Amino acid sequence: MYASSPLVAMKAVLIESLMGASGVAKEVSPALPQEDFIEAESLNISLQYEMSNDSLKSYKGDKDEDEGEFLINLIEAPGHTDLIAEATDTLCIADGALVVVDCGEELHPKSVFSLALKERIKPIICLRMPDSLDSEVEMVNMFTRVCSKLSRKLMN
Numbered sequence: 001m002y003a004s005s006p007l008v009a010m011k012a013v014l015i016e017s018l019m020g021a022s023g024v025a026k027e028v029s030p031a032l033p034q035e036d037f038i039e040a041e042s043l044n045i046s047l048q049y050e051m052s053n054d055s056l057k058s059y060k061g062d063k064d065e066d067e068g069e070f071l072i073n074l075i076e077a078p079g080h081t082d083l084i085a086e087a088t089d090t091l092c093i094a095d096g097a098l099v100v101v102d103c104g105e106e107l108h109p110k111s112v113f114s115l116a117l118k119e120r121i122k123p124i125i126c127l128r129m130p131d132s133l134d135s136e137v138e139m140v141n142m143f144t145r146v147c148s149k150l151s152r153k154l155m156n
Contacts, residue, residue: 014100014126015045018074022047047072074098091115096122101146103129103139123150 051068075090097116116123125146133139 013128014098015074018047018072019045022049022072045074047074088115091119091121094121096124098126099123100126100128103127103132103142117150125150 049070049072051070053068056068075094094116097113099113113123125143127139127143127146130139130142133142
């Protein structure tokens with residue numbers, strides 16, 4: 001799984017939450033700086049994730065093939081276009097992409113995520129700061145716009 005976001009702080013909160021859910025980290029930082037800076041280092045983490053019985057049943061149906069334990073290899077790499085070479089190497093081994101979208105900014109067209117779409121990597125969209133929008137209708141409209149942009153990029 002590839003984690004992509006133009007702001008490091010956005011990815012950090014998501015990654016710390018995933019680590020906390022898997023038991024790797026006991027605490028999530030209460031506040032991270034919201035500064036716009038470039039990250040040059042990659043971070044690779046293996047997380048053991050166990051799905052609840054209800055989630056597993058809705059995911060697999062009534063099949064009892066496997067238990068609900070999954071190994072997620074999380075690869076965090078730069079999302080900034082100045083570091084595209086490192087991100088391209090990371091994308092070669094990714095099965096999916098976690099995409100953090102700031103509700104105030106939406107998708108950046110020249111992001112590394114555009115390259116991920118060209119490589120046919122499946123995206124999982126995470127909205128950051130949905131409470132900054134005025135209403136649920138506005139949140140749904142924003143999410144619909146992001147999905148439409150993704151669909152157009154996937155079709156090209």
